[in-house]
Amino acid sequence: MNDLDFGTRDKRGDWRPKxxxxxxxxxxxxxxxxxxxxxxxxxxxPWNLIFMAVGAAFWFYLTPSRETLQTxxxxxxLLLLLRNSALILALYGALELHLYVRRGQKNRFKFNGKFPxxxxxxxxxxxxxxxxxxxxxxxxxLPIWTAYEVLxxxxxxNGYGPWVxxxxxxxxxxxxxxxxxxxxxxxxxxxxxxxxVPVLYKWVHSVHxxxxxxxxxxALSMHPVEHLLYWSDILIHLVIPSHPLLVLxxxxxxxxxxxxxxxxxxxxxxxxxxxxxxHAYAHYLHHKxxxxxxxxxxxxxxxxxxxxxxxxxxxxxQMEERYKKKVEKMNRGATEQS
Numbered sequence: 001m002n003d004l005d006f007g008t009r010d011k012r013g014d015w016r017p018k019x020x021x022x023x024x025x026x027x028x029x030x031x032x033x034x035x036x037x038x039x040x041x042x043x044x045x046p047w048n049l050i051f052m053a054v055g056a057a058f059w060f061y062l063t064p065s066r067e068t069l070q071t072x073x074x075x076x077x078l079l080l081l082l083r084n085s086a087l088i089l090a091l092y093g094a095l096e097l098h099l100y101v102r103r104g105q106k107n108r109f110k111f112n113g114k115f116p117x118x119x120x121x122x123x124x125x126x127x128x129x130x131x132x133x134x135x136x137x138x139x140x141x142l143p144i145w146t147a148y149e150v151l152x153x154x155x156x157x158n159g160y161g162p163w164v165x166x167x168x169x170x171x172x173x174x175x176x177x178x179x180x181x182x183x184x185x186x187x188x189x190x191x192x193x194x195x196x197v198p199v200l201y202k203w204v205h206s207v208h209x210x211x212x213x214x215x216x217x218x219a220l221s222m223h224p225v226e227h228l229l230y231w232s233d234i235l236i237h238l239v240i241p242s243h244p245l246l247v248l249x250x251x252x253x254x255x256x257x258x259x260x261x262x263x264x265x266x267x268x269x270x271x272x273x274x275x276x277x278x279h280a281y282a283h284y285l286h287h288k289x290x291x292x293x294x295x296x297x298x299x300x301x302x303x304x305x306x307x308x309x310x311x312x313x314x315x316x317x318q319m320e321e322r323y324k325k326k327v328e329k330m331n332r333g334a335t336e337q338s
Contacts, residue, residue, distance in 0.1 A: 001269055003108040013113025017266055020310040021282055023300035026182075043298075046276065048181055051257055055249035058083065063248070069157035072150075080153075081146040084255070085138060088220070092137070092259055095216040096130065099265060109266040109275075111284045112213040123210045133217035136207070141220035144227040145255050148234050152247045155238060162241040169241070177246055182299060184253050187233035189295035189302075195226060196294070211262075214287050219258035230254065261286075261296060285309045292319055 003009075007017040024043075025035040062083050063069075064076045098104045100115060107113050116129040124132035155161050166173065195205040204223045211218035222230065231254055237247050261283025267275035279296075286293040292309035295301045302308035306322065309315040 001108065001267075001273060001275060003267075006109070007266070009113070013107060015107070015110055015113065015266070016311055017281060020312045020315070021297060022310070023303050023308065024298040026299065028300045028303070043181070047257060047260060047279075048253070051252035052177070052249050054087070054256065055252045056245060058248045058252075059245045063153070063244070066157045069153045072154060077146060077150045080149055081142060084146055084149075085142050087256060088137065088142065091256060092216045092219065095259065095263060095268075099263070099268070100130070100215050105265070105269045108269065111264060111266065111281065112288075114213060116211070116213050116215055119213075121210075129211055129213075130215065130217050133211060133215070133221035136222065137217060137220040140224040141222060141227050144224065145220075145231055145251065148231045149247070149251055152234060152237060153244060156244050156247075161238040164241045164243060166243050166245060169243075172241065173243055173246060176240065176242060177249060180246065180250050181253055183236060184233055184250070184257075185295055185298050186301070187236075188230075189299075191229040191232070192294045195229065196291070209287065209290065212287055213264065214262040214284065215264050216259050216262055219262040220255070281311055282309075285311060289319060291323070 003015060007015050009015045025032060025039050062079075064079065068076055100117065103115065107115075120127035121129070125135060126132065156163050164173065195201060201209075204225045207223040208218070208221060208226060211221060220227075231251075233254065234247060234250055236242075237250070260278060261280050263278045263280045264284065265278060266281055267277055269275045282293045282297045289309065292307050292315075293302055294307060297308070300308070309319055
């Protein structure tokens with residue numbers, strides 16, 4: 001495929017799409033039902049449908065019986081850790097291998113024209129972004145993900161929480177499942193904005209932002225405190241009537257789904273003329289500019305608070321104007337205190 005049919009590349013080799021990013025239409029005003037209907041397939045396909053399918057496979061085939069889950073031990077939590085790790089190794093590893101190690105589509109559709117491996121840095125363990133990111137993913141990311149899963153399944157098995165029977169409440173559970181990606185987006189924005197507070201950014205979130213040019217392994221490369229916050233949205237299932245199937249679906253959205261914003265390519269080519277849209281650009285811009293797109297754009301939260309960047313040169317101008325006003329405000333405050 002010719003990526004220049006879909007976007008432009010600057011002198012540094014960085015690619016950007018021709019069309020500006022748009023926030024999801026569900027709560028964007030003026031409201032358009034036609035736009036919502038056109039957006040719905042994008043909401044489900046391919047990612048959320050894949051996450052539900054994986055969550056269902058995990059629940060029906062790779063989760064121990066309720067009787068086993070009632071008693072904490074080493075065996076079944078270890079099983080969950082191994083199956084979660086195998087999934088991430090297979091998916092993240094395949095994307096990293098194809099796009100960044102073998103460079104199977106070179107830099108076509110790549111937002112940042114350079115590859116992290118060509119720029120070793122002391123901010124990473126062993127001066128390697130890929131090694132550093134993978135070690136953090138498996139060192140604390142997957143254990144904390146699995147710890148939350150163990151907690152939720154143990155609570156369900158022992159009747160702690162407002163759990164409901166799958167077959168007795170299909171309409172409620174279907175409705176809850178439909179809004180889970182939106183719930184995740186709201187929670188992600190809230191904790192993401194929190195850890196951009198200077199003291200938390202310095203000691204916690206900066207670990208993730210070391211990957212200015214992210215790749216798949218960057219997705220879950222975080223400080224352990226950020227991992228704890230990131231997966232805490234799963235606790236909503238102890239407050240709202242739910243079922244473990246939805247817990248596992250939710251964990252796929254947060255865990256496996258984290259890779260979406262970190263692929264680093266706008267499209268992953270499939271054959272000579274086919275490609276899968278990644279929807280990664282909004283979060284890539286956050287890694288590039290730090291103070292835009294705290295959410296992923298499915299809900300217009302950044303648009304409401306003035307931190308939305310649509311990927312265009314006009315978006316660059318608006319961002320620079322916001323930054324200029326912020327610096328002027330800080331300077332005025334410093335002058336008044338002196």
